[in-house]
Amino acid sequence: MSTPLLRAIDLCKEYRLPRGQTLRALDNVSLEVMPGEVLGLVGESGCGKSTLGRCLLRLTDLSSGAIIFDGQEISSLGERAMRPLRRQIQMVFQDSYASLNPRRRIGDLIAEPLRVHPDENGQKRSRAAIDARLAELMELVSLPASALARYPHEFSGGQRQRINIARALALSPQLVVADEPVSALDVSVQAQIVNLFTDLRERLGLTYVFIAHDLAVVRQISTRVAVMYLGAIVELGETDAVLHKPAHPYTAALIAAVPEPVIRHGTSLTLLRGDIPSPISPPSGCRFHTRCPKAEARCSAEAPELRPLQNDHAAACHFPLMDSL
Amino acid sequence: MRAEAPLLEVHDLSVSFRSRGRYIPIVEKVSFSVGSREILGIVGESGSGKSVTAMAIMGLIDAPDVKITGSARFRGQELVGLPQKAFRHLRGRDIAMIFQDPMTAFTPVYTIGWQIDEQIRAHEALSKTGARARTVQLLGDMGVPDPERTANRYPHQLSGGLRQRAMIAMALSCNPVMLIADEPTTALDVTVQAQILDLLRNLRHNYGSSVLLITHDMGVVAETCDNVMVLYSGRVAERGPGEAIFAQPAHPYTAALLDSIPPLTGPRPARLPSIAGSPPAPLERPSGCAFAPRCHYAHESCVMLPPLISYGSQDVACVLPVEGRPLPPRVVADVA
Amino acid sequence: MIAALFRRLGQTLFVLFGISVLVFLVFFATPGADPTSRIAGKNASPETMARVRHEYGFDRPLPVQYATMMKKLFITRDLASYVDRGELVVPEIVQAAPVTLSLATGGAVIWVVMSVVMGTTAAAFRGTLIDRGLMILGLIGISIPVFWLGQVANLITQARYHDTWLFSWVPGLGYIPFSESPLGWFRALIIPWIVLAVLFIGIYGRVLRADLIAVSGEDFMRTARAKGLSPARVLLVHGLRTSMITFVSLFGLDFAQLIGGGALLTEVVFGLQGVGRLTYQALSNLDLPLIMASVMYSAVFVVLANAVVDMVYVFLDPRVRDAR
Numbered sequence A: 001m002s003t004p005l006l007r008a009i010d011l012c013k014e015y016r017l018p019r020g021q022t023l024r025a026l027d028n029v030s031l032e033v034m035p036g037e038v039l040g041l042v043g044e045s046g047c048g049k050s051t052l053g054r055c056l057l058r059l060t061d062l063s064s065g066a067i068i069f070d071g072q073e074i075s076s077l078g079e080r081a082m083r084p085l086r087r088q089i090q091m092v093f094q095d096s097y098a099s100l101n102p103r104r105r106i107g108d109l110i111a112e113p114l115r116v117h118p119d120e121n122g123q124k125r126s127r128a129a130i131d132a133r134l135a136e137l138m139e140l141v142s143l144p145a146s147a148l149a150r151y152p153h154e155f156s157g158g159q160r161q162r163i164n165i166a167r168a169l170a171l172s173p174q175l176v177v178a179d180e181p182v183s184a185l186d187v188s189v190q191a192q193i194v195n196l197f198t199d200l201r202e203r204l205g206l207t208y209v210f211i212a213h214d215l216a217v218v219r220q221i222s223t224r225v226a227v228m229y230l231g232a233i234v235e236l237g238e239t240d241a242v243l244h245k246p247a248h249p250y251t252a253a254l255i256a257a258v259p260e261p262v263i264r265h266g267t268s269l270t271l272l273r274g275d276i277p278s279p280i281s282p283p284s285g286c287r288f289h290t291r292c293p294k295a296e297a298r299c300s301a302e303a304p305e306l307r308p309l310q311n312d313h314a315a316a317c318h319f320p321l322m323d324s325l
Numbered sequence B: 001m002r003a004e005a006p007l008l009e010v011h012d013l014s015v016s017f018r019s020r021g022r023y024i025p026i027v028e029k030v031s032f033s034v035g036s037r038e039i040l041g042i043v044g045e046s047g048s049g050k051s052v053t054a055m056a057i058m059g060l061i062d063a064p065d066v067k068i069t070g071s072a073r074f075r076g077q078e079l080v081g082l083p084q085k086a087f088r089h090l091r092g093r094d095i096a097m098i099f100q101d102p103m104t105a106f107t108p109v110y111t112i113g114w115q116i117d118e119q120i121r122a123h124e125a126l127s128k129t130g131a132r133a134r135t136v137q138l139l140g141d142m143g144v145p146d147p148e149r150t151a152n153r154y155p156h157q158l159s160g161g162l163r164q165r166a167m168i169a170m171a172l173s174c175n176p177v178m179l180i181a182d183e184p185t186t187a188l189d190v191t192v193q194a195q196i197l198d199l200l201r202n203l204r205h206n207y208g209s210s211v212l213l214i215t216h217d218m219g220v221v222a223e224t225c226d227n228v229m230v231l232y233s234g235r236v237a238e239r240g241p242g243e244a245i246f247a248q249p250a251h252p253y254t255a256a257l258l259d260s261i262p263p264l265t266g267p268r269p270a271r272l273p274s275i276a277g278s279p280p281a282p283l284e285r286p287s288g289c290a291f292a293p294r295c296h297y298a299h300e301s302c303v304m305l306p307p308l309i310s311y312g313s314q315d316v317a318c319v320l321p322v323e324g325r326p327l328p329p330r331v332v333a334d335v336a
Numbered sequence C: 001m002i003a004a005l006f007r008r009l010g011q012t013l014f015v016l017f018g019i020s021v022l023v024f025l026v027f028f029a030t031p032g033a034d035p036t037s038r039i040a041g042k043n044a045s046p047e048t049m050a051r052v053r054h055e056y057g058f059d060r061p062l063p064v065q066y067a068t069m070m071k072k073l074f075i076t077r078d079l080a081s082y083v084d085r086g087e088l089v090v091p092e093i094v095q096a097a098p099v100t101l102s103l104a105t106g107g108a109v110i111w112v113v114m115s116v117v118m119g120t121t122a123a124a125f126r127g128t129l130i131d132r133g134l135m136i137l138g139l140i141g142i143s144i145p146v147f148w149l150g151q152v153a154n155l156i157t158q159a160r161y162h163d164t165w166l167f168s169w170v171p172g173l174g175y176i177p178f179s180e181s182p183l184g185w186f187r188a189l190i191i192p193w194i195v196l197a198v199l200f201i202g203i204y205g206r207v208l209r210a211d212l213i214a215v216s217g218e219d220f221m222r223t224a225r226a227k228g229l230s231p232a233r234v235l236l237v238h239g240l241r242t243s244m245i246t247f248v249s250l251f252g253l254d255f256a257q258l259i260g261g262g263a264l265l266t267e268v269v270f271g272l273q274g275v276g277r278l279t280y281q282a283l284s285n286l287d288l289p290l291i292m293a294s295v296m297y298s299a300v301f302v303v304l305a306n307a308v309v310d311m312v313y314v315f316l317d318p319r320v321r322d323a324r
Helices: A049-056 A079-086 A106-116 A127-140 A145-149 A157-169 A187-204 A215-221 A239-244 A249-257 A297-301 B050-057 B084-090 B112-123 B128-141 B147-151 B160-172 B190-206 B218-224 B242-247 B252-259 C002-028 C035-040 C046-056 C062-075 C089-124 C129-143 C146-160 C182-215 C219-226 C231-242 C244-262 C264-269 C275-285 C288-316 C318-323
Strands: A006-016 A022-033 A038-042 A064-069 A089-092 A175-179 A207-212 A224-229 A232-238 A307-310 A313-315 B008-019 B022-034 B039-043 B066-074 B095-098 B178-182 B210-215 B227-232 B235-241 B309-311 B314-316
Touching: A006 A049, A022 A049, A022 A064, A022 A232, A038 A049, A038 A215, A049 A175, A049 A207, A079 A089, A089 A157, A106 A127, A106 A145, A106 A157, A127 A145, A127 A157, A127 A187, A157 A187, A187 A207, A187 A215, A187 B252, A207 A215, A215 A239, A224 A239, A224 A249, A232 A239, A232 A249, A239 A249, A249 B190, B008 B050, B022 B039, B022 B050, B022 B066, B022 B227, B022 B235, B039 B050, B039 B190, B039 B218, B050 B066, B050 B178, B050 B210, B095 B160, B095 C219, B112 B128, B112 B147, B112 B160, B128 B147, B128 B160, B160 B178, B160 B190, B178 B190, B190 B210, B190 B218, B210 B218, B218 B242, B227 B242, B227 B252, B235 B242, B235 B252, C002 C062, C002 C288, C035 C046, C046 C062, C062 C288, C089 C129, C089 C182, C089 C231, C089 C244, C089 C264, C089 C275, C089 C288, C129 C182, C146 C182, C146 C264, C182 C231, C182 C244, C182 C264, C219 C231, C231 C244, C244 C275, C244 C288, C264 C275, C275 C288, C288 C318
Parallel strands: A038 A207, A038 A224, A089 A175, A175 A207, B039 B210, B039 B227, B095 B178, B178 B210
Antiparallel strands: A006 A022, A006 A064, A224 A232, A232 A313, A307 A313, B008 B022, B008 B066, B227 B235, B235 B314, B309 B314
16 A cells, blocks of 8 residues: 555644634544555535544644645645645635636746646756746647636636636646535536546646535545534545445435436435534534434434444444345 | 326426636536426535526526526426516526535524525415414424524524524425425535435325425435436436336446446446546537547447437437447335 | 723724824924914013913924824813913814814715615616706706805895895805704704715716626626516615615715814805814914814814714724724
8 A cells, every 4th residue: 555645644624703702614534545546535614524624734724733745744724834835735715717817818827836836856947947847738728828828808718717727737736635526517518527627637646635515426526525514534544435335324314315307206305404503613523413303312322433444434423224234 | 197287387488607708518408307297306426517507497597697498387387588577476486496515504693493584475375473383283284393583583693404493394385386495415414314305206196296305416316206307417317217227228328327327236346337528518529429429338329419219118319229239127125 | 892992992093192292393393493383373572472481392302292292182172372362272273173074974964874875776777868967967966066055055145136036045144053053953954964975976976886886797797687676676775775885985084074164164154163174274374283183173073084984984884893
């Protein structure tokens, strides 16, 4: 087994709110990302998946915990020490338009990281080198070279997301954290971008942390999946294992709630009771017990640990759905 | 099939906006009907004109630069060209509407209960206490816990799911015969979406209402609707019973749209079948079939605008069935 | 709620303290300028200088000087103007305040009512001639200088047409206290009120119209229409209430600065002995004690007005209520 490219150990993130309350956005989250794999992070709003993404990128400071990237502890690095690592870890966000300065040409936007960061030999890049790299990037994301001279508003949502991807890839990063990169796109365009992510990984040997609320998209792109609920990982494992034989009742409910474009007779969607509780005052014990169909007395008293069940498949549940294993 | 006349019958509805001296067609000659207690899904991507169609039917587009032509008969009454004053008595009472984002769809400065009371009292001579009693009853029916207290809360104090339940309660407050739901679950989480869809599905039994469900999500349509109309670039691509369309889409756009949704079960394709390019802007809409530039099956005859023809139980705006080479049935992994 | 109120009060006091320190430092601790000679006036005798220096503690450290000044201002209230030969400053302000308060309050009532009517009407008839006409009227109101309008009003009501039935009720220039004759108070002030309000009606009417139009594109306005409410109800109940935020913030600032002496021109034109005029006199004579007192006085009102505006927000928007 190779060593993980990224390790997150016991990450906690708390936000202080007025009136002395605290919001625990991340609660002891640990995970590993192997080189070349795609780790999908799924969950509903407030589950902490975006916070986790931002913490991994060091866009948000942790309350406690450690992040080890490529053998180096990065959670305590200052902004200056972090800079050379920034080129190794890049990001793509949901809102393709807000991520692009509307008053600058695409060529300038993509070239910016190339101008700021020196090349592999520590030299400032020449104009010609930058232009050559720009042409290469446009080819990678299947945009015409003429796009470089145009402005963001001249492009459709899908094309803008390609531009964002090109910018993220400019410095040849090892890891790309993508936060809901396709959820604002129409279905027909979404498929193009999902395919682009897959192609780029194969061509460039990239590693992704892919954050999305859409289970089907995550299943399509990920090799492993982490399911989050109220700030904690409740299930983690190979994509097929987690999505076809879910061990945590929440994962099962999440899968069952997805409406599929197929007419089903007699069966209707399995309904979970109630809403997602507020992360400001999460339930005691297992955070899912208030909505869980299998909850017992123990669940409200004792918080389950994320423990391995089979191979790499782990779930945080006192009563995992064993029959499916 | 139906003995009675449909509740809503839309015929050749077109909506154009004026820009720089000329009219740009957003919706072109859309026709459909909604029967009593029927759920019709209007599906399309952004810019397909699905929301504009609904707004036109509701008379909510009354800008001077907009031209609405065609006909929309609701219980025999013509809605196109109906004066706003007459519309007012229809809206909220006979046809109600719910919107995508329940956060912004409620006025932030009044309580939920106040806003529902307001709608009831706008249409019925009811005392404040009488209206509130019905509001609380409705909120309870919609599965809102502790409806009396929730009625006194402000929109921002509720979760998205509760807000959407309150929105539906408000829409149902005057027992409308038709509910237009514009992307009612798009802003919600999946587990909450499932609850809301369940609620919508049961409206016809509990309230006898028809639903016009506007969405971009084929899954939502499959779970909820009896009949489906697929819009592409402001025109009807295909319409018919959901069962038929999901089993064998007749329009290449419908087929491609269904294919491009990543499956949740069955084998994972290495690549998703995707539709190249993006839908045309209204100004750049081809005079022929609007989907032709992105279509695998495009050929010479596609430069002419294909008429909507009947094919089995479906109506489809494509030349393929006429030319004797309809699309094959859809292959779907077994959902066991 | 009570706790929030107290916190607010504490903040207000703190701000006032800061302002008083700042003003004190600017006027009394400017290097190279001896405040003693300023306070004592030009050509003061050495005895007077010595007396002033001792009285204000200018021979002692700055904090003591500040404390002395504050004591004279707020506790013993015997701070005296040296320019005006020992006239006590605090009573002077106490005398001028009701005049300005009457002027600003009456003007504010007129401008709030009129601008709400104007802005709402313009928004309701958006794009029509009525809208355009009202907006041009507003622009004219903004452009007319107050002193000119005041003079014209005086010319008409005091001179040219004073003897006709139309304006014979207008009393001569000056202030009539409310306690003396409420009707006289009203008659003396109604024309200054209108003159003062014209500018603000123009500004507020235009701001409100713009806000109403912005809010009309909001989802909840569409919901309100979809509920089958009348256009008037949609505009007034759902639109106006939610678009009052800018209006209220502007109002707080403008009203406070008027009470703090900003209505100077109106006061001068109509012969009203208000705070504006007092401050003006103090500044032109460099009457330091009076300047100190009047600045403190206006600061109190600006800070108070801000506190009131915050309270009104809480009333207007429940989201603000929960955010505290």
